[in-house]
Amino acid sequence: MANDRKVLLKIEGLRIEGYADEKWVEIVHGVDLTLHRGEVLGLIGESGAGKSTIGLAAMGFARDGCRISGGSVEFDGMELTTTPEADRRVLRGSRVAYVAQSAAASFNPAHKLIDQHTEAPVHYRIRKRMESQEDAMELYERLRLPNPREIGFRYPHQVSGGQLQRAMTAMAMACRPDLIIFDEPTTALDVTTQIEVLAAIRDIVDQFNTAAIYITHDLAVVAQMADLIKVLLKGDEVEEADTRTMLESPREDYTKTLWAVRSFQRPQKSRPDGDAIPIVSVDRIDASYGATRVLEDVSFDVHAGMTVAVVGESGSGKSTAARCITGLLPPAKGRILFAGEELPASFRARSKDQLRQAQMIYQMADTALNPKVRISDIIGRPAEFYGGLKGVALKNRVDELLDLIELDPSKFYSRYPPELSGGQKQRIGIARALAAEPSFIICDEVTSALDQLVAEGILRLLDRLQNELNLAYMFITHDLATVRSIADEVVVMKQGRVVEQGPKDVMFTPPHHPYTDLLLSSVPEMDPNWLNTVLEERGVDNIGEAART
Amino acid sequence: MNYFVIGYYALLIGGSCLAAYFKKREIFLVLFSLTLASFVMGIVGGQDALWAVTIAAGLLALAGGTAYAFREFLVIVSGAQTAKVLRTAPLTASFGMFVIFTYAVLGIFAPAIAPFGESDVISQAFAPPDEVMLLGADQLGRDMFSRLVYGARNTVGLALVATALAFVIGVLLGMVAAVKGGWFDQFMGRVIDVVMSIPGLIFALLLLSIFGTNLVILVIIIGLIYAPRVFRLTRAVAGNVVVMDYIEAAGLRGEGMWYLIRKEILPNSTAPLIAEFGLEFCFVFLLVAGLSFLGLGVQPPTADWGSMVRENATLISFGEITPLIPAAAIALLTVSVNFVVDWMLFRSSGLKE
Numbered sequence: 001m002a003n004d005r006k007v008l009l010k011i012e013g014l015r016i017e018g019y020a021d022e023k024w025v026e027i028v029h030g031v032d033l034t035l036h037r038g039e040v041l042g043l044i045g046e047s048g049a050g051k052s053t054i055g056l057a058a059m060g061f062a063r064d065g066c067r068i069s070g071g072s073v074e075f076d077g078m079e080l081t082t083t084p085e086a087d088r089r090v091l092r093g094s095r096v097a098y099v100a101q102s103a104a105a106s107f108n109p110a111h112k113l114i115d116q117h118t119e120a121p122v123h124y125r126i127r128k129r130m131e132s133q134e135d136a137m138e139l140y141e142r143l144r145l146p147n148p149r150e151i152g153f154r155y156p157h158q159v160s161g162g163q164l165q166r167a168m169t170a171m172a173m174a175c176r177p178d179l180i181i182f183d184e185p186t187t188a189l190d191v192t193t194q195i196e197v198l199a200a201i202r203d204i205v206d207q208f209n210t211a212a213i214y215i216t217h218d219l220a221v222v223a224q225m226a227d228l229i230k231v232l233l234k235g236d237e238v239e240e241a242d243t244r245t246m247l248e249s250p251r252e253d254y255t256k257t258l259w260a261v262r263s264f265q266r267p268q269k270s271r272p273d274g275d276a277i278p279i280v281s282v283d284r285i286d287a288s289y290g291a292t293r294v295l296e297d298v299s300f301d302v303h304a305g306m307t308v309a310v311v312g313e314s315g316s317g318k319s320t321a322a323r324c325i326t327g328l329l330p331p332a333k334g335r336i337l338f339a340g341e342e343l344p345a346s347f348r349a350r351s352k353d354q355l356r357q358a359q360m361i362y363q364m365a366d367t368a369l370n371p372k373v374r375i376s377d378i379i380g381r382p383a384e385f386y387g388g389l390k391g392v393a394l395k396n397r398v399d400e401l402l403d404l405i406e407l408d409p410s411k412f413y414s415r416y417p418p419e420l421s422g423g424q425k426q427r428i429g430i431a432r433a434l435a436a437e438p439s440f441i442i443c444d445e446v447t448s449a450l451d452q453l454v455a456e457g458i459l460r461l462l463d464r465l466q467n468e469l470n471l472a473y474m475f476i477t478h479d480l481a482t483v484r485s486i487a488d489e490v491v492v493m494k495q496g497r498v499v500e501q502g503p504k505d506v507m508f509t510p511p512h513h514p515y516t517d518l519l520l521s522s523v524p525e526m527d528p529n530w531l532n533t534v535l536e537e538r539g540v541d542n543i544g545e546a547a548r549t
Numbered sequence: 550m551n552y553f554v555i556g557y558y559a560l561l562i563g564g565s566c567l568a569a570y571f572k573k574r575e576i577f578l579v580l581f582s583l584t585l586a587s588f589v590m591g592i593v594g595g596q597d598a599l600w601a602v603t604i605a606a607g608l609l610a611l612a613g614g615t616a617y618a619f620r621e622f623l624v625i626v627s628g629a630q631t632a633k634v635l636r637t638a639p640l641t642a643s644f645g646m647f648v649i650f651t652y653a654v655l656g657i658f659a660p661a662i663a664p665f666g667e668s669d670v671i672s673q674a675f676a677p678p679d680e681v682m683l684l685g686a687d688q689l690g691r692d693m694f695s696r697l698v699y700g701a702r703n704t705v706g707l708a709l710v711a712t713a714l715a716f717v718i719g720v721l722l723g724m725v726a727a728v729k730g731g732w733f734d735q736f737m738g739r740v741i742d743v744v745m746s747i748p749g750l751i752f753a754l755l756l757l758s759i760f761g762t763n764l765v766i767l768v769i770i771i772g773l774i775y776a777p778r779v780f781r782l783t784r785a786v787a788g789n790v791v792v793m794d795y796i797e798a799a800g801l802r803g804e805g806m807w808y809l810i811r812k813e814i815l816p817n818s819t820a821p822l823i824a825e826f827g828l829e830f831c832f833v834f835l836l837v838a839g840l841s842f843l844g845l846g847v848q849p850p851t852a853d854w855g856s857m858v859r860e861n862a863t864l865i866s867f868g869e870i871t872p873l874i875p876a877a878a879i880a881l882l883t884v885s886v887n888f889v890v891d892w893m894l895f896r897s898s899g900l901k902e
Contacts, residue, residue: 326801347801355803368794372816382802434800 002114007059008076008178008211009035015070016062016235017051028053030071036210037178042226042243044216044258046451050217050230055181058213059096060088064381066274096125101184103164107156113150118173126175139170143200162193166200173204174473179211186221190313190478191522198224198524199535216453220524223247224531231255231546243528244496257453259526264456266463267489268504271303277340279304279440280325280358285322287335292437294320295331296494302440305466306471309487309504311480311519317496318476322442325474326360336441356386359433363445364374367426369417375402376413382435388496401431405461425456430461440472446483459486484508492516554591561587616644627829645888652882656702660810665692667699668850669677675864675871685871688860697875705882707768707847708834714772716826717831719779724810726780727787738784741777745824747775751837767846775829782825786818814853820893827890831883838879854879 006537016028028050035041043051053066060080062068073080075096080088092098100106108116118132127135133152140148143166156164161422162508165185172180185201186194202225205212214225220244222229229246231238233255239252278301295317302308302325310318323329325336327347334345338357342349362368369378376398383389383397399409405427417425421473433441441460447455463486465471477483483504490508493499500513512520521534560707561584568577583602590598622642624632638646664681665671669691676686684693726734756770790796790822791814840846841855849856854875861872 096675155569157566328797346802350803352803355801360798360801362794362798364794368643368798370793370817373812385802385804 006037007034008039008209009033009059010074011054012074013071014054014057014068014073016057017067017069019065019067019506024067024069026069026235028057031232031235031237033058035179035211035213035229037211039228040205040212040214040226041215042214042222042229043232044219044222044229045232045238048216048234050235051217051232052183054232055183055213055215056098058099058179058181059092060090061281072467087168090124093120094126094175095177095180096181097175099165099168099172099180099182099185101456103168103185104156104161106168107164109156112145112153112155113159113167113171117152117167117174120171121174122489124175131449132174136170136174139173139204140167140494142204143167143170144196145170145446160193162189165189165197169197169201173208173210174537177210180205180211181213181214181215182482184217187216187218191480191524192313192518194221194524195522195531195534197265198531201225202531219523220526220530223526223528224524230303231258242525247526247528256348264459264485266486269306270503271306271489276303278302278337279339280474281340282321282325283337285321285324285331285336287320287329289320289329293496295324298334298493298496298498300491300501302472302474304439304472305470306488307410307466307475307486308489308491309475309477309483310491310493311477311483312493313478313519315495316493318493319444320496321493322360322444322474322476325442326358352386356382356436357438358442359436360442360444361426361429361433361446364449365422365429366417369425369432370428371416371418373416375415375417375420377426378417379431379435386436397435401435404434404465405431407431407452421454421485422450423457426450426454426458427461430465434469438471440474442474442476444476445478446475448479455482462486462539480520492519515535551596554596554599557603557709558584558587564625569600580624595823604695612644613640615647616640618645619643619650630713634896637896645885645892648881648885652701652705654707655698659698659702663692663695663698665695667691669695669827669853684740684874687857687871688863692856693871693874696852696857697854700857700875700878702855704837704841704879705847705853706835707764708830708837711768711771711837712775712826712830712833714768715775716779717823718772718776720783721823722776723780723783724787724814725806726784727791728806728809730797737780741780744774746778751834753836753840754843754845757840762845767837767840769818771833775833778829779825783818786821789816790814790817793821814841820896823847824890824893824901827886831886834879834883 010029010032013030013032014028015026015030018027019022019025031050031054033041033054041400043054045051057068058075059074060068060073060083068081071081075091078091081089083091091189107113110363114133114136117136118127120131121127121132121135136152137148140151143164143196145151145163151159151163151167159167169180169185182201186197189197198221199486204210212225214222217220217401225242228240228242230240231246231252233254238254239250241251246255247259250259280302282298282299282300284299285295286293286297298317298321300308300310310321312318320329324331327336327343327345327350330345336345343354359371374438376395379401379538380389380394380398383401384394387397389397397415402409402412407424407427412420412424412428419429422429427453446462447458450458459482462473466473472485475482475487487504489502490504492499492507492513494515499515500507507516508520510517521537524530527533550574561580565577565584567581568580569741576777577686587599587602590602594601617640620635620638623643623646627635635643637815641709643766670689671692672686672690674688674690675687675691676682677684682692682694687693687696726737753770753774757767760766760770796809796813799809806811837846837852838855838858842851842859844856846855847853849860857875858872861875866869
């Protein structure tokens with residue numbers, strides 16, 4: 001894809017320091033990077049690897065509390081580390097653009113999309129306002145946004161997340177930059193939406209021969225987008241190679257472990273024979289928020305010791321189903337049965353023992369753990385509350401639980417949540433659920449905020465606990481790779497209804513319901529040709545409709 | 550020209566040059582504009598004006614030095630965790646802490662510090678200062694200095710108790726409203742709106758003239774008048790905490806409301822509430838002083854800064870500064886508390902300049 005091999009960006013020995021605890025700590029330790037015109041470089045690594053920091057440094061920018069402490073950043077013959085800030089700013093608006101992870105947070109909600117789009121080109125006198133608006137509409141059309149002539153006159157909250165991300169890409173293109181930095185542009189999107197955005201980004205980068213740095217932690221995504229891949233670990237380069245070589249024969253051990261993550265799969269269990277009573281049974285429930293109906297006629301069963309994965313896009317009602325089971329949102333119609341007994345609709349009316357039996361693990365461990373409470377109290381409280389444990393017995397129980405989630409009690413007993421890493425916090429969340437000695441746990445997107453290696457650790461832990469304690473899981477997720485690795489049964493939901501359900505092996509073998517098929521085929525695969533194949537199968541032009549129907 | 554004037558300018562100009570040489574832009578600007586201003590002041594006001602500037606600068610330097618030394622002192626005596634926080638305190642904040650500390654010592658050890666009792670008549674009215682009476686006597690011949698020291702105890706103590714009462718009421722109701730929501734929240738909100746719509750001072754005057762002016766009633770009335778502001782803040786802060794997943798988790802566990810408030814919400818709202826406490830304390834303190842000045846607050850012969858200003862107000866017409874001393878004591882404490890609160894607010898909200 002790199003037509004002319006002129007070097008556009010050359011980073012040498014880049015060192016970046018961050019300010020923490022009253023001293024400067026180096027977070028990027030001498031990274032080299034060369035990018036030619038029209039080339040797409042994928043930067044991958046776990047969180048904390050320095051991907052975004054390097055991406056920003058490519059624009060000669062360091063975040064608040066960070067500084068570039070060494071090395072050079074040469075953009076088209078211009079040394080950015082010594083260029084005055086005013087000149088760099090001009091460069092950033094017009095020749096380098098940045099697409100952030102959350103388009104919703106990056107657009108100003110008070111202005112129309114097209115006004116924000118035209119701001120940069122008008123400011124830099126590249127185009128007049130009217131020309132720029134015309135140009136915006138043309139870009140919207142190329143990015144396959146619906147109603148390209150009108151959509152720009154909407155406000156950011158009036159379009160969907162995937163459309164917003166494409167509008168943001170159009171905005172980045174407004175000045176026809178030489179380089180665009182994409183910082184996890186699809187991480188916050190559903191798989192079905194992600195595919196549209198990926199295709200749109202790839203095409204437009206191709207058409208204008210723009211160079212790009214594509215930052216992501218998702219290997220399958222980067223395989224579709226990038227010509228070159230660079231793997232980073234804790235601010236150091238691990239290796240760099242062109243996409244195919246990297247996928248087929250990674251050199252370093254670390255890269256191989258990244259590749260291997262997706263291989264975790266446990267044997268599928270099947271339902272007990274005969275008419276065993278399911279531990280939780282959702283019986284034809286309807287639910288609504290105010291006048292908006294969000295669940296319609298939803299039924300499924302969860303048997304003891306088994307994992308039921310509930311999948312669907314955002315807005316499909318999978319989390320609402322969980323809220324109905326826990327009693328946070330009393331269903332308008334239908335019953336929730338627990339081991340054959342009907343549960344009161346609201347959690348306030350349930351007995352202490354009923355509450356104890358069903359526990360929940362949250363997606364965001366940051367908000368699920370009280371930052372001002374010690375780990376020992378977070379885990380100890382359910383044991384104290386339900387089991388009446390006190391003093392030494394309570395301490396022993398907490399130690400036992402910490403051992404169970406593979407954290408060293410002597411280290412973690414008296415710490416606070418903000419001192420822990422994301423994966424450790426999630427483990428504490430699991431321990432808190434276990435402390436109640438439940439028979440059923442709802443896992444609400446428990447791994448989606450975590451890095452792949454960490455997420456795999458959590459999945460293995462959950463699997464081990466299930467075998468040891470005979471727990472039943474309801475696993476809410478939009479990530480089908482997770483479903484593949486741990487589910488026994490799958491429930492597919494769409495717009496508040498159950499589309500299809502059954503054992504995993506049946507669900508993953510054709511024939512599928514068309515929606516299940518769409519979900520399955522939208523999961524990125526490691527094959528660099530995957531995106532092309534999928535688009536061809538669906539017919540490129542109606543990809544938008546394909547996702548909507 | 551004498552040595553003082555020559556030394557004065559030499560110091561300023563020398564300082565400016567040094568600042569310019571070491572590229573300290575702000576210091577240079579301050580020093581050099583002071584030099585230029587001094588030329589004008591020296592011509593207009595003569596040597597006396599320059600003396601005044603020197604004394605003011607000396608006082609400022611003294612305050613700065615005290616603040617710096619006090620901060621170092623606190624850092625050394627406190628534990629590692631607190632010391633780390635204290636090290637970030639600006640000089641204004643540590644100056645405020647120093648003043649508050651001094652007032653606290655004065656208030657607590659008043660009988661030991663004051664040379665006379667607060668209502669002992671020891672000389673004739675309006676006696677000028679001498680070695681025995683450092684600040685002279687008031688309109689009944691009582692020692693001003695002793696009354697000032699006792700006043701610290703009475704006025705500050707009263708304001709503290711009243712603010713604490715306002716906080717107990719406001720925080721409790723605010724938390725309950727945030728947790729319960731629904732009609733209770735709405736009802737409390739409207740009641741609070743009604744109370745807040747009546748101007749505080751007038752409401753206090755009205756209630757005091759109905760119920761009479763004894764200290765208990767004074768504290769209760771001030772507590773009730775200031776509780777609504779606390780309620781609003783608490784309601785807003787707790788409202789942000791209540792939506793967190795850990796509150797939902799505790800609710801699903803079956804925890805009661807009292808546990809939620811005490812263990813889950815309160816620890817996450819302390820920073821803004823402490824800052825608000827300082828701020829409210831200033832208002833309450835001024836209200837107490839104001840009521841005393843109007844004769845409806847602390848009753849004689851109890852020493853109180855507000856009433857001390859009123860009692861000695863006649864002296865103003867004779868060009869005496871005696872009535873301004875209790876007023877200055879009020880001002881100094883309010884400013885100091887605000888310095889500390891500013892720093893706390895800055896820390897808790899992460900506000901930038």
